[in-house]
Amino acid sequence: RKEVEQDPGPFNVPEGATVAFNCTYSNSASQSFFWYRQDCRKEPKLLMSVYSSGNEDGRFTAQLNRASQYISLLIRDSKLSDSATYLCVVNMRYTRLSFGAGTTVTVRA
């Protein structure tokens, strides 16, 4: 079983729509969680950290469910510029960050 699994998508949504997707992780000892964004042929960039109580950053909301071992990302009022691949990242203390393969989101006009 992969350490981090994501639905590859693509999620095709119209501008203004809400889109949400999950990421599951296999190791219950995982401690840190992040969402990164990767544009086509570019390097990944941090979108947001994910905290236990859930957190928002503008139109983006991240949630952590430790019992079911998944994190989620919700994007409200989608913009064309939100089109990208979203990478789920999980870490266990004293080991390296594990990246999911990514979920592709395409926002259409």
Add this chain to the structure above:
Amino acid sequence: EAGVTQSPTHLIKTRGQQATLRCSPISGHTSVYWYQQALGLGLQFLLWYDEGEERNRGNFPPRFSGRQFPNYSSELNVNALELEDSALYLCASSRGDSSGANVLTFGAGSRLTVL
């Protein structure tokens, strides 16, 4: 402030040759990570260096090796290149970190093509 810089941007080699990729972390960052991203696939962890020491290694054969220099820059070496080594190699850095939990800043990557 300069970001993470990688060189070369592109590299073309033939099977059996050796490739050397270089990475300079953000000033003040002492941890360097290397990831491989093959076309259409996710990031696969290769190596993690912190304070000059190898902290962790991914599930890659020994012909993938690297090192971190006293100035915290790093080098990734791939020996006996195979066609499937063709990929984007991403380097990332973070502040001094023994937990592996810090936020990573990535370089733009080195695209290696093996013919």
